[in-house]
Amino acid sequence: MNPHATSWVRTQESGPKKSMVVLPDAASRIIKKAKKPTLVIGSKINDIDGLLDRVIALQKAGVEIVATGHSVKFLLEKGSDAYVIGVVEATNMLTDPNWKGIDGKGQPDLLMVMGVHLDLTNQTFSTLKNFTDLESMCIDRYYMPNATYSFPNITDDIHLEYLDDIIGKLQA
Amino acid sequence: MSVDKNKINIKKLKSPFLGMSDVEIEFGSVEEDWDEPMGPTPKPSMTDLREWDMKLLERYRPFYTPVCDMCCLCSFGKCDLTHGKKGACGIDVKTQQARMIALEVCIGTAAHGAHARHMLEHQIERKGRDFPIDMGLNIATEAPITRTVVGIKPKTLGDFEEALEYAEEQLQHVMGSLHTGNEGSYLDFESKAMHAGMLDNLVKEVGDLAQIVGYDFNRGDPEAPLVDIGMGTIDKTKPVILTIGHNVAGGAEIVSYTEEHGKADDIEICGICCTSHDLTRRTPRGKIIGPLSMQTRFIRSGAADVIVLDEQCVRTDLLEEAAKVKAPLLATNDKACHGLKDRTKDPVNDIINDLVSGKEKAVLVFDPVKVGEIAVRVAEAVAPTRQKFKVIPSKEELVAEAKRCVECEECQRACPVNLHISEAMALAAKGKLEKLSELRDLCVGCVRCESACPKGIPVLSLLEKAAEKKLKEEKSKIRTGRGPILDTEIRNVGPPIVFGEIPGVLALAGCSNYPNGAKEVAEIAEEFIKRNYIVTSSGCAAMGMAQYKDENGETLFEKYPGDFDSGCLTNVGSCLSNAHILGAAIKIPAIFARRNLRGNFEEIADYILNRVGAVGLVWGTYSQKALAISTGLNRWGIPVILGPSGSKYRRLYMGRKDQEKDWEIFNARTGDRVTVDPTPGHLTYVAESKEECIVAIARLVMRPNDTVKGRMIKLAHYIDLHKKYMGKGPDDLHLYIRTEADIPMNVKDETKKMLKKMKWKEKIIPDPTLVERLVWKKEAKE
Numbered sequence: 001m002n003p004h005a006t007s008w009v010r011t012q013e014s015g016p017k018k019s020m021v022v023l024p025d026a027a028s029r030i031i032k033k034a035k036k037p038t039l040v041i042g043s044k045i046n047d048i049d050g051l052l053d054r055v056i057a058l059q060k061a062g063v064e065i066v067a068t069g070h071s072v073k074f075l076l077e078k079g080s081d082a083y084v085i086g087v088v089e090a091t092n093m094l095t096d097p098n099w100k101g102i103d104g105k106g107q108p109d110l111l112m113v114m115g116v117h118l119d120l121t122n123q124t125f126s127t128l129k130n131f132t133d134l135e136s137m138c139i140d141r142y143y144m145p146n147a148t149y150s151f152p153n154i155t156d157d158i159h160l161e162y163l164d165d166i167i168g169k170l171q172a
Numbered sequence: 173m174s175v176d177k178n179k180i181n182i183k184k185l186k187s188p189f190l191g192m193s194d195v196e197i198e199f200g201s202v203e204e205d206w207d208e209p210m211g212p213t214p215k216p217s218m219t220d221l222r223e224w225d226m227k228l229l230e231r232y233r234p235f236y237t238p239v240c241d242m243c244c245l246c247s248f249g250k251c252d253l254t255h256g257k258k259g260a261c262g263i264d265v266k267t268q269q270a271r272m273i274a275l276e277v278c279i280g281t282a283a284h285g286a287h288a289r290h291m292l293e294h295q296i297e298r299k300g301r302d303f304p305i306d307m308g309l310n311i312a313t314e315a316p317i318t319r320t321v322v323g324i325k326p327k328t329l330g331d332f333e334e335a336l337e338y339a340e341e342q343l344q345h346v347m348g349s350l351h352t353g354n355e356g357s358y359l360d361f362e363s364k365a366m367h368a369g370m371l372d373n374l375v376k377e378v379g380d381l382a383q384i385v386g387y388d389f390n391r392g393d394p395e396a397p398l399v400d401i402g403m404g405t406i407d408k409t410k411p412v413i414l415t416i417g418h419n420v421a422g423g424a425e426i427v428s429y430t431e432e433h434g435k436a437d438d439i440e441i442c443g444i445c446c447t448s449h450d451l452t453r454r455t456p457r458g459k460i461i462g463p464l465s466m467q468t469r470f471i472r473s474g475a476a477d478v479i480v481l482d483e484q485c486v487r488t489d490l491l492e493e494a495a496k497v498k499a500p501l502l503a504t505n506d507k508a509c510h511g512l513k514d515r516t517k518d519p520v521n522d523i524i525n526d527l528v529s530g531k532e533k534a535v536l537v538f539d540p541v542k543v544g545e546i547a548v549r550v551a552e553a554v555a556p557t558r559q560k561f562k563v564i565p566s567k568e569e570l571v572a573e574a575k576r577c578v579e580c581e582e583c584q585r586a587c588p589v590n591l592h593i594s595e596a597m598a599l600a601a602k603g604k605l606e607k608l609s610e611l612r613d614l615c616v617g618c619v620r621c622e623s624a625c626p627k628g629i630p631v632l633s634l635l636e637k638a639a640e641k642k643l644k645e646e647k648s649k650i651r652t653g654r655g656p657i658l659d660t661e662i663r664n665v666g667p668p669i670v671f672g673e674i675p676g677v678l679a680l681a682g683c684s685n686y687p688n689g690a691k692e693v694a695e696i697a698e699e700f701i702k703r704n705y706i707v708t709s710s711g712c713a714a715m716g717m718a719q720y721k722d723e724n725g726e727t728l729f730e731k732y733p734g735d736f737d738s739g740c741l742t743n744v745g746s747c748l749s750n751a752h753i754l755g756a757a758i759k760i761p762a763i764f765a766r767r768n769l770r771g772n773f774e775e776i777a778d779y780i781l782n783r784v785g786a787v788g789l790v791w792g793t794y795s796q797k798a799l800a801i802s803t804g805l806n807r808w809g810i811p812v813i814l815g816p817s818g819s820k821y822r823r824l825y826m827g828r829k830d831q832e833k834d835w836e837i838f839n840a841r842t843g844d845r846v847t848v849d850p851t852p853g854h855l856t857y858v859a860e861s862k863e864e865c866i867v868a869i870a871r872l873v874m875r876p877n878d879t880v881k882g883r884m885i886k887l888a889h890y891i892d893l894h895k896k897y898m899g900k901g902p903d904d905l906h907l908y909i910r911t912e913a914d915i916p917m918n919v920k921d922e923t924k925k926m927l928k929k930m931k932w933k934e935k936i937i938p939d940p941t942l943v944e945r946l947v948w949k950k951e952a953k954e
Binding site: 009014042087116118129131 | 238241252253254255266586624817822824826857858860867868897899900
């Protein structure tokens with residue numbers, strides 16, 4: 001068993017179904033395969049230098065960005081923008097198969113999360129796991145057991161390297 | 173002749189017309205001088221308000237975030253319920269979440285209910301069943317929740333027994349529904365959770381009114397005195413008694429003992445959590461250390477010579493912590509016996525001797541009067557020898573402990589707020605303590621870091637040492653709990669609240685499990701006070717706010733008046749007291765709109781939902797009581813915002829602003845079904861950050877009944893706050909504009925252009941109601 005495949009918050013595992021650990025190679029393939037990959041960013045996106053730049057790079061590479069909490073403010077300061085919605089509102093909408101998506105053009109088929117409060121991140125994945133067929137992926141530095149796929153627990157530096165790797169592969 | 177509850181016993185009567193002896197006459201419950209007609213639902217059963225609940229749940233659908241995908245409640249289990257799987261009893265994951273929610277609400281309600289029962293019996297014992305509920309000249313609507321739910325107007329302490337008996341019976345029914353193989357619908361579990369939540373609101377009102385009249389607490393005085401709060405306020409030259417919990421019966425008797433024996437100035441009496449609010453309501457000499465997060469750290473500081481525990485939110489390892497600092501401990505409540513022998517019937521001197529000699533480290537005494545005497549005499553006896561013995565390390569010891577840290581990050585992984593403790597520890601090992609000191613401000617005091625540490629490093633104690641200098645200066649002021657809101661205040665603010673001209677009422681409650689420290693609670697509160705909202709607070713939220721001072725060294729309680737009015741900040745008191753915040757919302761339809769309260773839940777809740785722009789905020793979530801409070805408020809039509817950890821309560825009630833059909837209501841003037849703006853947007857919501865929370869408050873105070881002037885004011889704040897905290901204006905503005913007159917003047921032109929582009933259509937501003945029988949012209953229409 002992968003030693004990193006334990007939830008960062010030790011008690012976050014909520015049942016027998018756990019997320020599959022993915023590294024940048026697999027993660028980029030999953031994103032490429034998705035028709036409408038969407039990244040939800042949260043208020044902690046600005047806590048680590050360089051994360052926001054990677055978000056903007058992912059946006060330029062075709063990933064839809066949804067800003068929750070007050071994260072849009074950081075994007076605007078960098079000259080970028082995104083759809084704004086609360087993370088629980090967005091997740092609630094996703095439980096409705098008839099929802100037309102935040103842009104009115106359909107729901108995402110892959111939902112990624114980064115920079116959202118830890119509890120909310122895992123709870124978001126829990127809702128998606130139990131009440132939708134949507135694939136989800138945690139590309140934060142913490143392993144989140146309720147997602148379909150998740151990065152392992154890694155350091156901030158390695159996290160940035162992982163993101164750069166994905167961005168490079170998406171741009172290739 | 174003797175008069176008991178509902179019974180007259182005539183020993184001997186001799187008159188010119190009649191003679192009798194030993195006659196007992198019984199009669200039913202009497203409301204001889206209350207002419208308000210009885211509404212449709214006095215003492216509603218578990219299903220009497222189900223139709224109302226379903227109306228709410230149809231619009232605000234339960235949104236589940238399972239914390240556990242399994243059920244482990246019966247021995248069939250564990251059953252895996254993930255993604256549509258069913259358990260051995262047939263239950264699915266959604267229904268199981270709703271069941272767990274209902275269970276948690278029942279726990280919270282039972283905690284408040286048992287507290288209220290104890291307090292009521294204690295006050296009846298002290299004052300008698302016939303002791304009047306006299307709330308003073310400015311409060312005629314003495315018990316708005318009791319009037320509305322139970323349908324009685326309590327005049328004496330004894331009258332409250334009927335309310336508690338009702339709540340206790342109903343709680344048993346809700347608990348019964350939780351057994352395996354009973355309720356099978358998640359919506360019905362939610363209705364039952366709302367029922368239990370409503371009972372929670374009721375029992376809190378009973379408990380607080382009983383202690384207000386019994387102890388002669390403040391009866392709604394906006395100018396309730398300012399008292400000390402903070403670790404630095406304690407005079408350590410005196411014997412110090414620390415009370416922890418929520419039930420002030422023991423603490424009040426400690427105060428009485430010092431007063432009766434001329435020791436009031438010789439003993440320092442302080443408290444942690446809500447019992448300290450009530451301690452200061454009993455005497456302004458009482459001091460508040462802070463919210464529940466302060467328990468372990470204050471005990472380890474060694475300042476307390478005697479520790480008195482009562483009930484609720486008391487850490488279960490405090491016997492161990494008290495023993496470390498050689499402080500005798502008294503457990504005083506039947507809900508928290510801590511494995512101790514019951515010494516209630518033993519002579520006081522024997523108990524005191526055992527504690528002072530160290531023969532016993534802790535005792536269990538239920539009699540509050542005895543607790544008062546024992547605590548004071550033991551504190552006096554042990555203080556000279558204890559010498560405030562503490563277990564906080566010296567700086568050298570701190571550095572040595574930090575050097576033992578292997579930076580495995582297990583502490584961070586156990587921390588509810590993910591504090592980067594290992595990084596701070598690495599710096600501390602080099603003698604740099606600033607980072608550890610900073611973390612102390614964010615620490616929620618759960619001590620899980622110490623349990624997780626493989627090296628056994630006393631992390632919390634290290635934080636305390638690192639922040640030592642700050643702690644000495646931790647002195648500030650909080651306004652004493654004032655209790656209820658005055659009827660006269662409601663007369664003043666009722667109309668502008670209902671018309672929307674006072675932009676909203678923000679009620680801060682909850683625990684101290686904050687995502688980024690208590691400072692954020694103060695910042696949220698001040699943002700709205702400055703904007704002329706009415707801001708009220710209670711419990712740990714009030715304490716959290718009071719721990720922060722501005723550049724002039726003042727807390728919000730010193731800066732702003734304690735009235736229930738725009739631009740003011742009230743502290744109603746403890747958890748029990750926050751019933752008065754709901755009470756104020758109920759009094760608005762009663763006093764301003766002359767709606768009958770008596771047994772009339774649905775109409776009052778409908779009024780509040782559609783007209784009273786109140787929002788609750790539980791920024792620090794933790795206890796089942798906070799969930800019970802929140803779920804109860806939701807049934808009354810008051811939205812509640814939770815902090816991020818509130819997502820682990822696992823259920824929200826969320827509206828869909830994109831679903832027009834969900835916002836259909838009756839226009840009470842015509843009986844027509846009309847679509848209104850999506851307000852209030854949610855009944856329970858989780859905000860991720862302070863900034864999102866502030867914007868969400870501004871959005872959730874909107875109501876369909878707002879006048880155009882009121883809506884314009886509310887929208888002006890919503891737009892301004894959105895720009896301030898999100899960096900741009902809201903993209904859902906068009907949903908909340910019903911007519912062009914709603915548009916704030918400063919954004920009129922740009923908004924009109926936007927509306928034109930969106931093909932926006934004007935909406936009717938109806939007399940809104942969800943309840944068809946409240947339509948005025950229904951008969952004419954038929």
